[in-house]
Amino acid sequence: xxxxxxxxxxxxxxxxxxxxxxxxxxxxxxxxxxxxxxxxxxxxxxxxxxxxxxxxxxxxxxxxxxxxxxxxxxxxxxxxxxxxxxxxxxxxxxxxxxxxxxxxxxxxxxxxxxxxxxxxxxxxxxxxxxxxxxxxxxxxxxxxxxxxxxxxxxxxxxxxxxxxxxxxxxxxxxxxxxxxxxxxxxxxxxxxxxxxxxxxxxxxxxxxxxxxxxxxxxxxxxxxxxxxxxxxxxxxxxxxxxxxxxxxxxxxxxxxxxxxxxxxxxxxxxxxxxxxxx
Amino acid sequence: xxxxxxxxxxxxxxxxxxxxxxxxxxxxxxxxxxxxxxxxxxxxxxxxxxxxxxxxxxxxxxxxxxxxxxxxxxxxxxxxxxxxxxxxxxxxxxxxxxxxxxxxxxxxxxxxxxxxxxxxxxxxxxxxxxxxxxxxxxxxxxxxxxxxxxxxxxxxxxxxxxxxxxxxxxxxxxxxxxxxxxxxxxxxxxxxxxxxxxxxxxxxxxxxxxxxxxxxxxxxxxxxxxxxxxxxxxxxxxxxxxxxxxxxxxxxxxxxxxxxxxxxxxxxxxxxxxxxxxxxxxxxxxxxxxxxxxxxxxxxxxx
Numbered sequence: 001x002x003x004x005x006x007x008x009x010x011x012x013x014x015x016x017x018x019x020x021x022x023x024x025x026x027x028x029x030x031x032x033x034x035x036x037x038x039x040x041x042x043x044x045x046x047x048x049x050x051x052x053x054x055x056x057x058x059x060x061x062x063x064x065x066x067x068x069x070x071x072x073x074x075x076x077x078x079x080x081x082x083x084x085x086x087x088x089x090x091x092x093x094x095x096x097x098x099x100x101x102x103x104x105x106x107x108x109x110x111x112x113x114x115x116x117x118x119x120x121x122x123x124x125x126x127x128x129x130x131x132x133x134x135x136x137x138x139x140x141x142x143x144x145x146x147x148x149x150x151x152x153x154x155x156x157x158x159x160x161x162x163x164x165x166x167x168x169x170x171x172x173x174x175x176x177x178x179x180x181x182x183x184x185x186x187x188x189x190x191x192x193x194x195x196x197x198x199x200x201x202x203x204x205x206x207x208x209x210x211x212x213x214x215x216x217x218x219x220x221x222x223x224x225x226x227x228x229x230x231x232x233x234x235x236x237x238x239x240x241x242x243x244x245x246x247x248x249x250x251x252x253x254x255x256x257x258x259x260x261x262x263x264x265x266x267x268x269x270x271x272x273x274x275x276x277x278x
Numbered sequence: 279x280x281x282x283x284x285x286x287x288x289x290x291x292x293x294x295x296x297x298x299x300x301x302x303x304x305x306x307x308x309x310x311x312x313x314x315x316x317x318x319x320x321x322x323x324x325x326x327x328x329x330x331x332x333x334x335x336x337x338x339x340x341x342x343x344x345x346x347x348x349x350x351x352x353x354x355x356x357x358x359x360x361x362x363x364x365x366x367x368x369x370x371x372x373x374x375x376x377x378x379x380x381x382x383x384x385x386x387x388x389x390x391x392x393x394x395x396x397x398x399x400x401x402x403x404x405x406x407x408x409x410x411x412x413x414x415x416x417x418x419x420x421x422x423x424x425x426x427x428x429x430x431x432x433x434x435x436x437x438x439x440x441x442x443x444x445x446x447x448x449x450x451x452x453x454x455x456x457x458x459x460x461x462x463x464x465x466x467x468x469x470x471x472x473x474x475x476x477x478x479x480x481x482x483x484x485x486x487x488x489x490x491x492x493x494x495x496x497x498x499x500x501x502x503x504x505x506x507x508x509x510x511x512x513x514x515x516x517x518x519x520x521x522x523x524x525x526x527x528x529x530x531x532x533x534x535x536x537x538x539x540x541x542x543x544x545x546x547x548x549x550x551x552x553x554x555x556x557x558x559x560x561x562x563x564x565x566x567x568x569x570x571x572x573x574x575x576x577x578x579x580x581x
Contacts, residue, residue: 097327140342155340167335167345175332175345 006055006102011048013078017113019215020085021120022103024169025073028122029191029200035120035207036088042219045077045086049106056092056099074099076106082217091169100173104180116144117177117184119170120207122200125190126263128252129235133206136188138171140178144185151210157188192252193263194270201227231274238273245269281390283322287354287398289361293506294395295404296365298458302491304478305406305459306366307515308498313364315510318353324390326350329371329383350387352394357508363398365391370458384458388465395471403466403473406498407459408491411479412567414544415526419479419494421501422446424455426467430474437501440476476501483533483541483570489525492518537573540566 021039023032039045051074053059062069074089085107092099107114123136136154139145148155161167170186177184187210189203205224212219239246248258248266258266297309326347336344348369355362371383395403409422421440425431434442443453454460455475466473478494496515503510530538543566 095328096331136340138337138340138342142341145340157337157340159335159337161334161336167332171335171337171342171345172332174342175335178342 006052006098007049007106008052009049009106011046013048013080015078015080015083017115018083018085018107019116019118020087020103020107020114021118021211022087022089022173023120025088025090027120028124028196029198029203031122031189031191031200031203031207032120033088034199034204035211036086038204038208038224039079039084039086039211039217040077040088043079043082043084043217045079045084047075048078049076050074051089051099051102053090055095057090058093082215084215084217096169096172097176100169100176103173104177104182107182108180114182116147117173117182118211119173119184119186121168121170121186121188122191122196122203123188124193124196126193126252126257127190127255128249129192129195129200129202129232130249130253133190133202135206135210136190138174138186138188140174140184141181144183147183148185148214151214153187153210194267197267197271198274199231201231234274235270238270242269242273245273280325281322281394282325283352283394285321287319287321287356289354289356289363289398290359292354292361292363292398292400293402293404294363294365294391294400295406295502296367296391296459296462297406298367298370300370300457300459301408301410301485302478302480302489302494304408304480304491304494304498305476307490307492307518308406308476308478308495308502309364310366311495311512311515312499312502312510313353313355313366315514316355316357316362316508318355318362318364320351320353322352322394324350324387329387330369333369354398357506360506362506363395363400365394367458384461385465388458388462391462392465392469392471395466396469400471403462403471404502405459405462405473405475406502407455407457407475407477408485408494409477409479410482410485412544413479413481414541415481415484415493415523415530416545419491419497421497422477422479423501424453424463424475424477426463426473430472434474437505439497440501481544482567484526487529489522490518492522534573537569540569 021036023036025033027033053072053074057072062071064070072090075087077086077088079086087103104114107117134154136157137148138157139148139155145155174184174186187207189207191200191203201224205221205228208219208221208224211217239249245266248262251258295309295312297305299306326349330348332345332347334346335342350367351365353364353366371387392403413419418439421437423434423437423440423442425434431442434440455463455477459475463473463475476498478491478498480491480494484491492515496512496519499512499515533541
């Protein structure tokens with residue numbers, strides 16, 4: 001299989017049709033990575049292909065994270081029983097069109113009929129973690145929106161890129177899918193700003209629950225529910241140990257804004273506390 | 279990657295005038311102003327997605343409505359047997375976070391633009407950009423002209439308010455033109471297509487500011503239109519320049535007095551040949567440059 005030498009296929013597969021979930025490693029609260037990791041784990045996802053990083057990532061050395069040298073990874077996994085394909089990747093920094101087109105080419109090669117594509121993304125929110133979370137969906141085709149309307153999602157979002165900013169990779173992927181007439185949606189979950197650099201199990205569950213229902217995955221979320229309980233307990237402990245944290249979160253719960261300094265202070269408190277707890 | 283032509287106009291002895299954004303947007307303002315005044319018609323574009331990351335998304339009621347990319351468009355205007363093709367690129371294709379186009383994509387885009395020039399049998403190529411100079415913002419900018427063939431030098435010497443690199447003090451005919459405004463000239467040379475890059479002067483202390491510099495665009499257009507034997511009113515550029523000059527004056531007044539005193543001396547600079555004694559010596563110019571660079575480096579806006 002040739003994709004301009006960018007794609008390495010380790011195992012040829014044939015499935016009648018499938019859906020695909022895409023997650024990026026650099027998402028806030030690691031949402032994209034955590035969601036795709038969870039799907040791989042629970043559905044026994046098997047790696048079958050990858051995108052060679054050479055054209056898409058700077059090859060000027062390696063990044064170090066948590067003491068470990070990292071290297072860009074862009075891998076495809078398949079869960080044959082659920083007719084699901086998962087793509088988990090670092091975000092490319094060059095040749096975006098070729099990279100995103102490659103994702104769809106792999107899907108189309110292996111699944112003549114790519115039924116639906118979902119891409120997961122986190123949005124930084126200035127609400128408290130105790131506020132109700134609303135999962136937003138942006139569709140690339142009206143029929144996709146129609147299909148999503150039956151779920152508990154906000155499917156009516158209006159948005160345009162602010163001056164000085166650029167669209168997300170998710171929007172770019174949606175647009176390419178639209179060009180190929182593949183129904184696709186980006187799923188956006190607000191993540192409280194003070195959890196953006198850690199993890200947010202509740203956000204993961206919200207996205208995963210939707211995917212479970214829509215794709216009929218039959219996932220048992222008991223472990224994730226336990227993780228949510230533990231995180232909520234840790235956050236409650238942080239509030240009771242540090243009155244300042246409690247005051248800030250109380251204000252967010254009352255829909256009051258914090259100053260920039262207070263935001264930064266809350267982020268540091270929570271990060272230090274959760275990392276210390278771990 | 280492809281070129282999309284909506285139509286194929288029949289053109290007589292056309293020239294290509296191309297530009298991309300750069301310092302002070304001097305070239306692109308000049309080219310796009312002329313294109314607008316002449317009401318040139320769009321006839322094609324270079325498909326953007328392999329060159330650029332999108333710049334704007336519009337989502338309406340939960341549906342992705344539009345994804346906009348920087349455009350790279352061709353226009354034409356028929357003018358008495360000397361027709362013009364305009365190419366206006368909204369962005370330079372950059373790689374690796376560089377400011378200006380460089381590398382494989384830039385070379386590819388330059389070739390695509392010249393494919394169109396040669397398809398329509400263009401006789402010559404013009405590009406335009408900025409020449410960062412030790413001039414004052416109250417002075418009329420000159421135009422630095424760089425041809426891609428020696429045979430064009432006698433002609434350029436006849437242009438008004440224009441200098442060759444060998445006329446610029448201390449340059450000895452050397453220099454470089456960064457990005458696609460320069461690269462296109464080089465690729466045209468490789469194809470045997472005569473070309474000239476016209477660069478309007480911009481004061482060194484303005485090069486790092488997010489400002490356009492229409493005064494220099496006007497200088498470029500005066501040379502270009504004279505050479506093409508077309509008469510156009512450039513009042514719009516004057517109006518734009520007046521607005522920009524007010525902003526520049528406000529900025530200028532924020533420059534520390536001792537630096538400003540040095541820069542004020544540039545008001546009295548007259549253009550000289552390297553051999554002529556000027557009102558400011560080369561040594562003094564060097565010192566002004568150093569002081570200015572030091573100040574802007576400290577301020578974080580130096581170019």
